[in-house]
Structure formats: C-alpha cells, structure tokens
Amino acid sequence: MTPFPAVVRRVFVTEDYFAFTDKLFNTSRIKEKPEALKGIRVLDLSRVIFGPMVAKWLSLFGAEVIKIEEPEEGDDWRTGTYWGKFWKDSCPYFQSLNPNKYFVAIDLKKEEGKDLVKELAKSADVVIENYRAGLIEAWGLGYMTLSAINPRIIYISCSGYGQWGPLRYYPSYDLIAQSMSGVARMTGYSEDTTYKLPDYYGDFYPAILGAVGVLAALNRREETGRGQYIDMAQTEALMRAMHNWTYTSVTGDDITQTGNFDPTMAPSGIFKTKDNEFVALAIATTEQFIALTEAMGARELVNDVRFRESKERLKPENAAAINDRVSSWIRDSSVQAIIESAKKNGFPAAPVMDDWKLVTDSWREERGSVVEFDDDMYGKGRWAGSPVSLSRSPGRLKNLTRPIGYHNRYVFKEILGLTEEEIRRLEKKSIIGYWDNRVGKRPPPYVDMEKDELFNYKKDVKD
C-alpha cells in the first residue's frame, strides 16, 4: 500500500474547512447574490420535458426565459399528470419542469404570430425548440430565418434522432431514445426481462447536455460575436453514457444484464439488512476493499488470492463469492451500522432512498436541492431546488408556473413596446390567446384574474 491512499483516507482536514464552506454556500443568502445568466433572453418554443428542461437550467440561473405556448392547449404536460392528480388545478410535474419562466401564448400557424416571434428574436440570445426535424424551419421560424434577423442567436433543436440522417423525421420520446440506444436492454437480470430507466432519464439527461451546448455556445460567442446552431439528439446523449461499444470493440463480446451487480466493481449490489432496509454497497478499488474487510472483521479476505486484486475479484465467479460474504454480513447488521462503518472505514455504501424520505431529507434542505417555496400564486410547496451549488451566483427558484398566456401583456408591452390597442387586436384575431377552461390549463380556482396586476399589466394605462 502506498502512502498516498492511506493519507487520503484518514486525512486530517483543517478544522475550519467546513465552517468556511458552510458560510460560502449558506442557502439563506442566495437571494442577495447575483445571477450568472442575468440579461440572457431565451425563447422557449419547446414542450413536454426535454426542451423545457434545457430552458429550466437557464431560468434557474437567471436567464429571462419566455415560454411560447399554443393558445388554449399549451404544453401537453399541463394535463399529463400522474394518476390524474392535480394540485391547485395544475399538474405538479409541470410546475417542477417550468419554474421562473414567462408564459405567452402565440398561434405560430398564423403569419402575425410568426411575426411576433421574429420580433422577439431581434433581442433574443437563445432559441429552444423540440418539434420534429425540419418542421420549424418549414414554418419560417427555424435557425436560417432567425439567425438572418439576429446573427447572435444560439438556436438549439432538441430531438430523439437529431436533425440529420435517415431517421430524422421520426418522432421520439424518452423511452424511444432508450430503445434506440440499447439502454432499454441493460437494466435487469436477464436478456428476456429488462426495465426502462425510470422518470424519463432519456429526457432529463439529454437536457443537461443540451444546456451544456447552449452554455458552451454562449461562451464561444464572447470570442466570435456570433451565435450558432445546435443539434441535440437524445439517443446520442444516452449512447455517450454507455460503455458497450468499447467493450465489444475490445473483446468481441457484449456486456450482459447483471441485475444489482455493477460488473465493474466487486463486491457490489443492493442488499437487505437485519432491519429489512435496503442498502447499496460497491467497491471500486482494492483500497476500498481493504476498508470493507476491516469493517467486516474479515481482514483475512485480503490475502485470499481470489479477492486480493481487482483484476481477480472482478472475475464473475470470484465476484459472486465475495458478494455472498457481503450479503451475509449485511443481513446481520442494521442499515445504520453499515453506513456508520462506511463513514468510519471509508468504503462506498448508501441507503436506498425513496420519494418521501428524499423530499423530507434535512441534508437536501440544508444543501438547497429541496426547497420550501412560497409562490405568489400557488402558495407553499416543496420542490427541487438547484442541482448544483454556485458560491457567488447560485441558482434559485423565483416563481412557479403561470397559466397559458399569463404574461402576454407584460412581455409584449415591455419587450416589444406594443400598445394596449395592439394587444386587443391580436387577441381578437386569435393571434395570441389564453387558457382553455380545463383543469391543468387554467389558473387556481381561488385566483381572481380580473384583479391580477401582472396578468392585466398596464391595461388601463393611456397609450
């Protein structure tokens, strides 16, 4: 054993380090701190999860995101709630996907509707869409048109297959991308019964890479003064996260389904404890393995030729043997005891959390990834906060969603300088619109929209 790993494990950390970081990241101070993307204007023409989550990243960090929906219907996810359960007449998932945004409703099929978008594009930095490939270009609102109006625009198209290639016109969803990438066949114990990655991983993970693309392009624009076009394909995102191609090119074989065993780490798995809880444990290195044997009081395992080195331990028959030993050890311990010894000795272990434990988790509250939020329209709730913490310019929740077209007056008056008269004309001609009176689309029942200041923005002001 080399000195470096040992020092790393039982390291003396200067006493005040965590006091320093607690102060640096204190979530109560987030409100006072500046926003990294303030001043960036985003037109979000996307729907459902993938595109809107690219926009959410930007809106969490201070960009002005204008979500453009179809009048009456709006984004499908407004009514796509689980089990048909609505929260204050809204879909709670929709709230989670679209915070901090401005909501306008424009009929993009009408020429005047397209003109409104083109006007907004003059001062926009980013445009996000996830229609089928070529559709928005054919509508006259694609990259070619908008970049001619404003060469600084960063335009991202989000789709399953990408904008180029024989399959580009096929519609796609998270599960389709999982199936086309081969991800769909990796979770489970046998080739015959595999499971999808839950909660639309095929939308959420590609959305982060989409945001990365936009942010990289914004950064690049500082050098070049120009925007660019971004083609974000869900399936390519998933394939980037897989090792199968490499393994097959090296061995000629396939990585098979291995259930709860991570085939790169032995021992590894999800085990049941004495108190009927589930705990995950995975050993990535020999150093961690030694730590585990100390915790198990089974130091002799380190001298066993089957387990001594990772190379041997990872061979399927040896991995199975060590997994059995670990399984027995865990069966005789409580989850608390396992985690305590993981902390003390330095090996990877974690309880299997669930939705309720997670949303009431005090660690996540302290971190700010679970937030108690009091919204002006929807009141109190618990939501996901920022997925990463920035010390100087942190992300934050500012508003939950609003009904379809809620910010029409605000956005068109403030950004486009339209008069009240012009807006009424657009309403009359159904160029712009509002919500259909259905649950999920409409405001909460207790809100009197006649009296809502923002909805009626400067309605009575003499033009």
Place this chain on the structure above:
Amino acid sequence: MTDKKVREQLERFNDLLETMMQSSEDKQSALHGLRVLEISYASFPGLICGAMLGEMGADVVKIEPPQGDPAREATYNGVYIRDVGIPFVIENRNKRMLMADFNEDRYVEKIKELAKKADIIIDAMPPGYLDSRGIGYRQLAGINPGLIYAALSPYGHYTAKAKEYKNIPDTDLTAQAESGYPALTGDPDAREPYNYPLRAGIWAASYMGAAIAVAGILTALMYRRKTGEGQMVDMATYDAISAWQGFSHVWGFTNEMPRTRIGNFDWCLFPYGYYKAKDGYVTIAAASDADFRGLLKILGRWDLEDDWRFLFDRIADDPEKLRELEVEIKKEIAKYTRKELYEKTFAYGARAARDTLRSRGFPIVVETRSPREAASEKHWQVRKSFVQIDIEGFGVIRIAALPPRMSGSPSHTRWIKTGIGEDDEEIFGESDLKIL
C-alpha cells in the same frame, strides 16, 4: 413564405447540417483556450467531467499520484486495456497526463504554479483534502481570483452531512441508491432477491453528475465573463439524479408517501413500455388519446376504444384494472414480428402526418434494441455518432461521441492517453500551458 422560398430555406438548412456532420478540423472547439486541472481520485464523475470539457476543446491536465488513479482498477469482467480499466480509458479523452505526489511539498508548489494560470480546477478528492494540502478553493482563489473551482463528491463540500460523510467514496451504484433511483425499478412480485430495488444498468448517476458539474462550470464561466470573478461550484454526486429530475420531490410532496413500483407500467403514460413480439421486444409509446386510437386501429382492436379512450382511464393508479387492457395489447403484439409492427405503425404514421388536423395520432413502435443492434443502425453511421480511437500499444477502440453537434464549434476526441505522468516534462517544463 412562398413554396419556392421554403424550398430554398430548407436547402440552405440542409447545407448547414451537412457541413456540421462533416469532420470539421478547421473550426475551433467551443472551449478552446480554457485550461483545466483535473485532480480526481477514484471518481468517475470527476473523470467524465474532465473528459467532456476536453471533448469540447479545453486543455485538460489529469493529475494522478505515483501509483496512478485507483479508478484504473474498475473494469468489466476483469478485462483491461494495457492494465487500464475500460471505463477509465473511455473517460480519459483529450487529457494530458501529470503525476504529482501530494505528500511532497515540491509537487504541491508545482500544482500551485499551474493553478495560477488555470481557468478551471476539478476537485474530486475527499472533501477538504486539497484544502489541507494548501491547494483548496480558498488558497487557490487567493492567487487566481478568476478561478472556477468545481468540487465533485458524494455529499458535497458543505452541510453537516458533508462533514460527517466526507470519507465515503463515490460509485455510481451507491449514488443511484442515495438518489432514490433503484426504488423505482424492478419487479416487486419476483422471488427474493429479484424483487429488491433494482440498479439502473448503465452509470446513470455518474454521467448525470458529471454533466451537471460541466453545466455548473460553464454557468460560472458566464458569470466570470461579466465580472472577472471566479467561484466554487459544488456538485453532490449522490444527489445528481434526484436534484435534477425532481419527480421524486413532486411525488413525495403531493402524496406524503413514496411510490410503489409498477413494473412495465408508467405513472403518467399508457401505453409506454416494452412488449414481446413474435421475435423479440418492441417499445410502444402511444400515450396521447389520438396516438392510442391510432394504435388500436393498427392492431385491429377498435373494440377496446370505448372503455379505454381517455388517458385518465389508462393511467396506472389501479394497476390491476389496467392489466386487463395490458393483456389485450400483449396478445395482439405477440402476433407480429418486430419488423411487421414497425412497418405497420410507420405506414399509419406517414398517412397520419399528412392529415392537417393532426388528429390521427402517431403511435410509435420501435424495436427494443440491444446495444449491438443499436450500434449497427445506419443513421448513427451517417451522423458519425461513433468514433474509432487508436490507443498506443493496444489498437483501435470504439467510443460514442459527445453530443450536441454545434455548427460553429464542434467537439472532437483527438486522443486517449493512459500513461501515468507521460506529459510531466512538457507540462512542468513549460512556462505557459500549451493551448490546443
């Protein structure tokens, strides 16, 4: 727009796409000119974060101890590439290799020198370790105020829990567990232990965590552009999936109890899952009412339309009831081969797409592909989604390229090195870090 104008537009768009899809060596990558020091130890999120920045053109120096980063040990079935684990090789893209023994002050001083000129530091060491060696955020920000210091660790670098749990190392499986992910998958009716919460079969947590760290770094970079100020970016790998997806929060908050697992069913959409055809599995996504009706037409089961026409009737709050419909769909799907189903649905969809009212839906049925089947798809070859890289002393391996495609500043994997400290002389010897 006139038809002619639309055609011209689409032609220009096609030209743009064609040039994007070519290998464009002449264009600089998006992060060209940025200098990154990756100090990671047994951390795949740290490695992947460095790789992604490197693919986007940053100059990434990976720093390892004399015996190498123990992440090298992890690999599939004990198969190594020149004694280096396959995942490590995959995630060492575009990096230059530096050896540093942090027990020795002279190395610490050298790292400080490099840090003075760096834009980004990746700290994927146990929280507080680099600080204890004098090269943590507060020390380095002191000598380089524009520095973006990205910390990646299981429980983060702040909060009471972070301090208590700082010795726990990162793995994808334990990160999935702490994010509540395995609790959502698997078959609760299988016999023990197959009914346990189930691991996602790819490194769902490690990749999510790394990508979130990259996005956080680039967000901090935008702030620095405006103000000249750097900052610390803290990513908790054990919270990556949960913090971003947020559906656990919604469920927990609105129900005050966790979900139970429902196998192939989805909590919001039906049908949305895998079905067995004559010769293998297909994936069906036909959840909107129009899509579902389209599916029934294709399968010749319009008799089911009356009872199940609305999504509210088809969602899984009563899995037992939904099983009645599921059984019927399964029966129909089993009559056809994958190819037949795909062709039938595609033919229907092509007709439906011409319907201006878009009322006929577009149910989607695709093969539930294995990775091998996925890789052989011509579409990805046309798009060059896979790349061949030569590993010195080993041969050519295949990797998946990083999306997205960018028209003005494309990403590339140029090389993958594996030798500990093989670029020491070049890096320590230079007065300025090399720009790619």
